Amino acid sequence: MNPRKGAYRVLSKVLYEETYSNIALNEEIQKGDYKDKDLNLLTEIVYGTIEKLLTLNFGIDHFSKVKTKKMDEATRLILQIGAYQILFLDRVPDFAIANEAGKLARVYAKRSKGFINGILRNMIRRKEEISWPKKEANLPLYLSVNYSYPMWLVEELLKYYSAEFTEGFMKASAENPPMYFRVNTLKVSREKVLEAFKKQGLEAEISALLPEAIKVQGLKNISDFQPLKEGWVHIQDISSMFAAKFLDPRPGEYVMDLCSAPGGKTTHIAQLMENKGEIIARDIFPHKLRLIEEHSHRLGINIIKTRQFSGENLDKESIGKADRVLVDAPCSGLGVIRRKPEIKYRVRKEGLEALQKLQRTILENAAKYVKSGGVLLYSTCTIHPLENQGITEAFLKNHGDFVPVDLKEETESRVNSNLGFFNESGAVVIFPQEHQMDGFYIRKFQKQ
Numbered sequence: 277m278n279p280r281k282g283a284y285r286v287l288s289k290v291l292y293e294e295t296y297s298n299i300a301l302n303e304e305i306q307k308g309d310y311k312d313k314d315l316n317l318l319t320e321i322v323y324g325t326i327e328k329l330l331t332l333n334f335g336i337d338h339f340s341k342v343k344t345k346k347m348d349e350a351t352r353l354i355l356q357i358g359a360y361q362i363l364f365l366d367r368v369p370d371f372a373i374a375n376e377a378g379k380l381a382r383v384y385a386k387r388s389k390g391f392i393n394g395i396l397r398n399m400i401r402r403k404e405e406i407s408w409p410k411k412e413a414n415l416p417l418y419l420s421v422n423y424s425y426p427m428w429l430v431e432e433l434l435k436y437y438s439a440e441f442t443e444g445f446m447k448a449s450a451e452n453p454p455m456y457f458r459v460n461t462l463k464v465s466r467e468k469v470l471e472a473f474k475k476q477g478l479e480a481e482i483s484a485l486l487p488e489a490i491k492v493q494g495l496k497n498i499s500d501f502q503p504l505k506e507g508w509v510h511i512q513d514i515s516s517m518f519a520a521k522f523l524d525p526r527p528g529e530y531v532m533d534l535c536s537a538p539g540g541k542t543t544h545i546a547q548l549m550e551n552k553g554e555i556i557a558r559d560i561f562p563h564k565l566r567l568i569e570e571h572s573h574r575l576g577i578n579i580i581k582t583r584q585f586s587g588e589n590l591d592k593e594s595i596g597k598a599d600r601v602l603v604d605a606p607c608s609g610l611g612v613i614r615r616k617p618e619i620k621y622r623v624r625k626e627g628l629e630a631l632q633k634l635q636r637t638i639l640e641n642a643a644k645y646v647k648s649g650g651v652l653l654y655s656t657c658t659i660h661p662l663e664n665q666g667i668t669e670a671f672l673k674n675h676g677d678f679v680p681v682d683l684k685e686e687t688e689s690r691v692n693s694n695l696g697f698f699n700e701s702g703a704v705v706i707f708p709q710e711h712q713m714d715g716f717y718i719r720k721f722q723k724q
């Protein structure tokens with residue numbers, strides 16, 4: 277299989293059809309018969325091109341009269357794939373980059389073949405001429421072009437964070453994140469999983485922060501990975517594992533997870549409940565709920581009941597029923613850019629306000645389902661303060677019947693360790709540049 281053609285197929289799905297990069301790439305890997313070397317190049321071109329998209333456009337625009345914005349999709353994408361290799365990959369010879377771009381053009385952009393060839397050859401010869409924006413001269417433009425963030429998003433982040441913090445966040449979000457697995461303690465011990473990983477030649481280590489989290493290096497193709505197929509493990513970033521951990525569900529309880537798909541946290545909750553009790557898992561998308569059912573089956577869980585239901589609606593029958601309610605809210609996802617770099621271009625300024633309205637409504641309804649003495653937990657995978665503290669502080673103001681739980685105090689009293697990611701209110705606030713995990717926010721409340 278030709279890795280550049282594969283990259284073209286994946287990238288056009290991600291950039292023009294709104295598919296997530298990890299899903300589109302996995303599909304391509306499963307369909308194609310890629311050698312290890314080609315698999316590396318495919319992955320590198322896909323993630324690199326998305327990660328650096330606006331940087332590449334800036335470079336291409338330097339050599340082209342027709343700006344990238346005005347080009348047809350195929351021409352632009354072939355140029356972006358070529359430009360990524362020219363500007364960011366050392367090991368691909370220049371002639372191969374131009375030749376391979378020619379092959380892509382023959383299939384996808386016949387009429388632009390000469391145009392593409394001219395621009396890429398110019399870039400190869402004269403890339404030093406590109407005048408990249410300087411930090412001192414124009415900070416927002418520098419951040420936007422250097423780290424490939426739309427200008428509005430740069431300005432949005434600079435409203436809440438210092439220049440240094442914002443740049444640190446962008447730098448960390450461009451790094452290749454480690455892969456974490458959650459051990460399914462319902463089926464297997466950590467030690468057995470570690471042994472299985474090592475047998476497959478993988479470097480694996482148990483996280484010092486969370487006993488069920490295992491960090492793994494060197495796994496390229498997960499489609500045939502035996503421990504995953506057998507339900508011994510579930511792929512989940514460590515920061516997201518803290519949500520179920522802090523929800524702290526007990527065996528036999530009645531738990532509601534209002535935004536549950538694809539079920540990473542729901543299945544973790546079931547695991548912590550030792551598969552005893554009942555979990556109501558809701559989401560608006562039925563196809564995503566099917567994923568929870570598949571995961572539950574694989575992991576040997578039978579206490580999860582999935583149901584399509586919008587958190588925007590109030591379910592009167594559930595009022596005052598739940599021991600614990602999780603709102604893992606739909607959010608801008610800014611904390612997981614390092615895993616899904618396309619998020620940078622999908623978030624919209626207008627969308628941010630709509631998201632906050634949705635988050636407020638879902639949390640408001642969720643509060644009604646909690647029984648007296650029960651727990652409500654709000655989490656997101658974003659670092660935008662308005663989707664995090666903005667929502668939870670407003671909630672507290674309107675809800676004298678809920679008290680905030682200081683998670684720092686709660687943790688220290690139990691395990692006597694400082695996890696280092698709590699803010700002054702006892703919420704979990706994780707930044708990739710500070711904690712080497714996906715960005716995440718968790719706030720816990722108890723109903724009086």
Ligand SMILES: C[S@@+](CC[C@H](N)C(=O)[O-])C[C@H]1O[C@@H](n2cnc3c(N)ncnc32)[C@H](O)[C@@H]1O
Nearest residue numbers: 535536537538539540541559560586587604606
């Ligand atoms: C952050 S994701 C949840 C991830 C999930 N908790 C996990 O750990 O795998 C947010 C989810 O909210 C769902 N969602 C969006 N709008 C919703 C709504 N109005 N009601 C319920 N779920 C909604 C999305 O489909 C998405 O699956």
